[in-house]
Structure formats: structure tokens, C-alpha cells
Amino acid sequence: MTVEDAVSIRELAGRIPPSFTLGVAAAAFQIEGALAADGRGPSGWDAFVQKPGVIVDGHSPAVACDHYNRSHEDVALMRQLGIDSYRFSISWPRIQPDGHGAFNEQGLDFYDRLIDQLLEAGISPMATLYHWDTPLLLEHRGGWMNRATAERFAEYAAAAGRRFGDRIDQWVTLNEPASVVLNGYALGVHAPGRYLLFDAFPAVHHQLLAHGLAVQALRSEGVRGGIGVTNLHSPVRPASPNIADRVAAKVFDLMLNRIYADPILLGRYPRSLLFAKPWMRSFGKISDDDLRTIHQPVDFYGVNYYQPVKVAAGQGTGEDLTVPAEAMVRIPAHQVPFDEYETTGFGWPVAPEHLGILLRELKDRYRDALPPIYITESGASFPEPEHVTGPVQDQQRIDYLAHHIRNALEATAPGGIAADVDLRGYYVWTLMDNFEWAAGYSQRFGLVHMDFDSLERTPKESFYWYQALCLARRSVAD
Numbered sequence: 001m002t003v004e005d006a007v008s009i010r011e012l013a014g015r016i017p018p019s020f021t022l023g024v025a026a027a028a029f030q031i032e033g034a035l036a037a038d039g040r041g042p043s044g045w046d047a048f049v050q051k052p053g054v055i056v057d058g059h060s061p062a063v064a065c066d067h068y069n070r071s072h073e074d075v076a077l078m079r080q081l082g083i084d085s086y087r088f089s090i091s092w093p094r095i096q097p098d099g100h101g102a103f104n105e106q107g108l109d110f111y112d113r114l115i116d117q118l119l120e121a122g123i124s125p126m127a128t129l130y131h132w133d134t135p136l137l138l139e140h141r142g143g144w145m146n147r148a149t150a151e152r153f154a155e156y157a158a159a160a161g162r163r164f165g166d167r168i169d170q171w172v173t174l175n176e177p178a179s180v181v182l183n184g185y186a187l188g189v190h191a192p193g194r195y196l197l198f199d200a201f202p203a204v205h206h207q208l209l210a211h212g213l214a215v216q217a218l219r220s221e222g223v224r225g226g227i228g229v230t231n232l233h234s235p236v237r238p239a240s241p242n243i244a245d246r247v248a249a250k251v252f253d254l255m256l257n258r259i260y261a262d263p264i265l266l267g268r269y270p271r272s273l274l275f276a277k278p279w280m281r282s283f284g285k286i287s288d289d290d291l292r293t294i295h296q297p298v299d300f301y302g303v304n305y306y307q308p309v310k311v312a313a314g315q316g317t318g319e320d321l322t323v324p325a326e327a328m329v330r331i332p333a334h335q336v337p338f339d340e341y342e343t344t345g346f347g348w349p350v351a352p353e354h355l356g357i358l359l360r361e362l363k364d365r366y367r368d369a370l371p372p373i374y375i376t377e378s379g380a381s382f383p384e385p386e387h388v389t390g391p392v393q394d395q396q397r398i399d400y401l402a403h404h405i406r407n408a409l410e411a412t413a414p415g416g417i418a419a420d421v422d423l424r425g426y427y428v429w430t431l432m433d434n435f436e437w438a439a440g441y442s443q444r445f446g447l448v449h450m451d452f453d454s455l456e457r458t459p460k461e462s463f464y465w466y467q468a469l470c471l472a473r474r475s476v477a478d
Helices: 003-013 044-048 067-081 105-120 136-140 148-164 177-186 202-220 243-266 274-279 288-294 325-329 353-369 395-412 461-477
Strands: 021-025 085-089 124-130 170-175 226-232 236-238 300-304 309-313 333-336 373-378 423-429 448-450 457-459
Touching: 003 395, 003 461, 021 124, 021 373, 021 461, 044 136, 067 105, 067 457, 067 461, 085 170, 085 423, 105 124, 105 148, 124 148, 148 202, 170 202, 170 300, 177 202, 177 226, 177 243, 202 226, 202 243, 202 288, 226 243, 226 373, 236 243, 243 274, 243 288, 243 300, 243 309, 243 333, 243 353, 300 353, 353 373, 353 395, 373 395, 395 423, 395 461
Parallel strands: 021 085, 021 423, 085 124, 124 170, 170 226, 226 300, 236 309, 300 373, 373 423
Antiparallel strands: 309 333, 448 457
């Protein structure tokens, strides 16, 4: 690390408030492996990955990072990293194989051990109850298109609260319901692989209902930790000033952002814009009782930020979205690139200034109803070798993290564009390279390089940069 790097780290550390959380995030299905071990039941993703052609190069999550058997090793890496908190997810089918009925003691024991390991290492546990691994039996019964799944989720949440509630510092009910609906039920590119397009909207409501029921269940169990939810949020911009593009951007914003956040934070769905009504019919009539259930007080609101979105009216070419080509016939808008920005390995624009803009938009939209915010995921994939003999020189990732953390801190500092937002922390996605859903092992987001043949973990230069930031922040605070 150069002298210039050390100076910039110390300067950035000086901007971090004493109570601000620096963490990393991960998800069970992407890292645990051991998919058939110790009584775990299959999930919708287990079935989906068996379909030909749906995962890049046919990659399998059967082993992934083998975190199930190597959690001690991974917690030791986190301790070395010096983070405050680890956001992990509990695998629903690992602790309740069928999604209802009996719980699996061996699965519960695994998370007991993981939580205890974190606490022994001085790392605060943030547990996500649902990061996309729906028990397969529930998926066969309709998954999130079936209202009963929300009721089963509440039972699972209550059991998790009873078992772990004395040691979890923060709970996240759902991770990115927007991604589940859009990728899994509308476009079919993620599990369960359903291609319902606008008929997928019941899956929105049932996930939100599950969130509200889970909040009630956790509180009924007397958990000591704070409770929140995590949504994917992207600022949406029209491709041009013309009216068609502006309307398309508003519809996209409605379906990506507001349809999830408004019911949770305001207790109502967005007042449907006239031009969106033709695509909202599948929602049907929503009861006031459901909205009251969804609108539970939360202790924090998680924001996953990766990129802004630029939208144009009309059908795309099929090259601008990773969706089935036939979908472009029925989708009335499409994404277009931000030519002014460099891109990640996924082709996402690197636009840190839009994180501050997003925080401003959230505060303007929700005002006093906006709880304290955590950036619960933010990170980037870049092309890297499969096998290494030393730290990967991932300067692009270091720049990405430095600029995004700086922008979030500057935006919420006195005089910043979002100074009235209570920002509590930033979680890097992710600790180590993992199974990146439909992209398999082709996209590496980790601070730690994973050799998926030997399972050797090798910290990258970004690991040591983040470690230095965590250390410098503490020395500045002292």
C-alpha cells in the first residue's frame, strides 16, 4: 500500500461517525454448499439449477464456498478484516426442510455455532431470514404467488426468533423482494423460473405480507435485536426529455422501487399512475387489514445499491437486458446504458454519486416515515483469474468501495445533499467470491478470492484496503 493510499484511507476514516457500522454481507445459498447435508431440504433454487442452460457454464452450487464446513475459517477472515458486523442469511430449508411443520435440529445447530463464532470474534450478527431460498415444497404449491407462503414464513420467523433472538443484534426479514418478483416470477431468469410478466404482481403483495407477519412474529418472541427489511433501490432516469421516456421511467420506478417501499413505510401502495393501470390488474383488491399488517414499525431500513437505471420507452433489442427475447414484445420500456460511466463485470454503471442522490430521493419521498438507513449491500464484480498465487490487484474494486463509501458519508454529513438521512452503516457485497445465481461463478464480487477447485481463500488487495479502513477508523475514534 502506497503512502498516498494510507493518507486517503485515514482521510476517509476521519469522515466515519463513531457509531457507523462497517460490515460485509453474504447469503446462505451462495456460499454454504452442503445442500443435502444434515437434514436440509431442497429449495426452489436447488430445482432451478438443474434446468439446462439457466446457469452460466452449468455451474453448480452444490459445494460453492463450503462455508457450512468452513465457517470457522471464514469467521477468522472476518476477524482479520476487522469489520463490525456480518450480515448473513439463514437458509429456510436448512432449518425447516418442508417450509412448514418440523424443524431440523442439525440446521439450527449450525446457525447456533455460526452466531457464537461471530460473537466470540467481536462481530455483530445481522441475520436475514429470506435471501431467495424458498423451500421446494412451498414453491410447488405456488411459492410467493400463494398467500399461504406468507403465513408459513411467519411460523419460520417465530422459530428463528425463539432460537437465536437472544444473540442476533439485527434482523432483516426479506432481501430484495423486487429481484425475487422481477427475475424469478416475471422474467424467469432466476428461481423459480416463471415467466408471468405483469401477472407476477401477487408475489409482490405476498412477500410484503410475509415481512409484516415476520415482524410481528419476531416481536412476539421478544427478540432483543432491531428489525428491518432490505430492498433493492435504484434511481431511475429517463433516457431523454421526451414524454414517452419520462412516462416509461415513472412506470419503472413504480415497479422497481415504490411498489415495495410505499406499503412498508407509508401503509399504502403507490397511487397507481394512470399509464400503469393496464399492467397492475393482477394485484386485485388489497384489504386494509393486509396493509396494516405490512405497515409494521421497523427499526431500520436496508438499502441495496448497485447502480442507477436509465429507461427508454418501447421495446428493447434483447441486448440491453438479460431477459428472454420474447419478453421484449410485452414490456413497454427497456434499459439503456449510461455511456458516461465505466462498468463492472456485470456491465453495471459505476456511479457512486447516485448513491447520495438515492438517499435524497428516499428522504424526499418518505420524510419522517423513513427509518435509519443501512446500506446493506454495495459492491462490484470485475474479471479476475480462477487461480491465484497471491493477492489479486483489484484496484477497480478499491476505487469502487472508496468512492461509494465517501459519497454516502458526504451526502449525509452536515451540508450534504442528504444531511437529514440517518445513515448507520455500509455492508460490502461480499466477503468472498461465491455462486452468483444465474451467473454461476463467472462474476467475482469478493474481498477474498475463492478457488472453486481447491476452495483456497486468498485475500485480495481490496481486503487489505478495507482492513486498513476499519483499523484507521478505530484509531481516529480513539
